[in-house]
Amino acid sequence: MTARPSPATSVARSSQPGHRLPPAAAGGPFPTVDVHAHLLIPEVxxxxxxxxxxxxxxxxEARRNGPAALAVNGPMVRERIPKMTDxxxxxxxxxxxxxxxxLISPSPSHYHYWADEETAEKLCRLATEATAAHCAQAPDRLRGLGLVPLQHPERTVRALDHALEQGLLGVEIAGHAPGRELSDPAYEPFWSRAEQTGAILFLHPFGCTLDDRLDRWYLSNTVGQPTENAVALSHLIFSGALDRHPELKLIAAHGGGYLPTHIGRADHAWRARPDAGAGCAHLPSSYLTxxxxxxxxxxxxxxxxxxxxxxxxxxxxxxxFPFDMGTENPVGALRAAHLPDHDFHAVRGGNAxxxxRLT
Known part of the structure; x- marks a missing residue:
């Protein structure tokens, strides 16, 4: 299956809704690929x-966000439901x-890591199958990720396998589950299976454990999300999980949060303190690559x-896509960085x- 049609096919399909060749695709040899887009699943x-x-x-969730944010969130989501369901x-x-x-992942609001084992397994199967069905309606344009019950590590491998059996490319996970960080040894079988199968893991936080310290001015998202990313990635790095599983294909949302641009402090700690450097074999910054x-x-x-x-x-x-904390013009946002052409096209779609495995 080829993600980008041939020129002849593009012309033939240009009049069909949803199949017009977007202008950005003419800018290089690769399709333009957005790896951060969401699906709302009312059945969950x-x-x-x-x-x-x-x-x-x-x-x-209400305490973490605060009343002002909740008053905005409801109408914002309702307005965007068609984009996330149709x-x-x-x-x-x-x-x-x-x-x-x-690359479509379920809305992180569907994680529900509080659920018991039986309910969580049903939830993940439902979300995974709904995502696969959504993507199957436009298989040349849409790829998908399922969910795993991160709060029940012993069930994550089975849920990952189910997602792959449904034709999805992997699963979406948060940065932690209640009482468990990603450095928890209980996740080792999950990392091993993801590495073995080549599954894609999309790390997307939902909610910040700083709780009501961030309950005003939408700090729950603007500060909370990048904080959660930085903490989760730090657990994977400093615990040695990435040493044990060097072939993991993990995408961090929101640019990895604060960690990549403040990695120098982590490197300094690794060099200066035996407790910081005890778990991973190399400088923390080296794992970013x-x-x-x-x-x-x-x-x-x-x-x-x-x-x-x-x-x-x-x-x-x-x-x-399509939340208000995203961008409606991802290619334009990329152009604003004034990257060299090779880097621009790599980020626009070559890497993805x-x-x-689009071709």
Missing amino acids: EALLAGLPGLAEARDL VTVRLAAMDTQGVDVQ RLYFDSLVHDPHVLRALIGAAGADRILLGSD TTLL
Whole structure:
């Protein structure tokens, strides 16, 4: 299967809704690929309705965000539901953005890591199968990721296998589960299976454990999300998980948060303190070139710094489609960084074409 049609096919399909060749695709030999796009699955929330633990989880989310943010979040999400549920609407939006292919993951609001084992397994199967069905409606434009019950490590391998059996490329995970960091040894079988199968892992936080310290001015997202990314990646690096699993294909959302552009402090600690350097074999900064990061950092200076830290070959276009904390013009945001042509096209789609095996 080829992600980008031949010129002749492009002309033939140009009049069909959702199949117009976006202008950005003419800028290089690769399709334009957005690796950070979401799907809303109402059936997941219906599955959990009335279950013990749901009200408590929602209360925690409300406390973390604060009333002002919640008053904005509700209308914002409702306005965007068609883009997250209707394939025709999604494809039209992609055409407007100049995006050829999206890698779709369930909305992180569907994690529900409070759920018991049986419920969590049902939830992940439902989310995974719904994502596969959504992508199957436009298989040349859409790829997908499933979910795993991160709060139940013993069930993660089975859930990952199910996602791959459904034709998805891997799974989306948060930066931690209640009482467990990603450095927890209980996840070793999961990392091993992901490495063995070549599955893609998309690290996307949801909620920050700084809780109500961030309950104003949407700090829960603007500070909380990059903090959670930095903590999660630090656990993977300093624990030696990336030494034990060097072939993991892990994409960190939001440019990896604060870690890539502040990695010098981690390097200093690794050199200066035996407790900091005990778990990983190499300088923390060296692991950035083993990871992938999306380009969604909202600042061309930060994007260039991210490329300087990880390499242009490890950065992938990301928009956080269709949420308001994303960008409606991911290619334009990339152009604003004024990268060399080779780096621009690598980030625009060349790197993702290889990683997602689009050709």
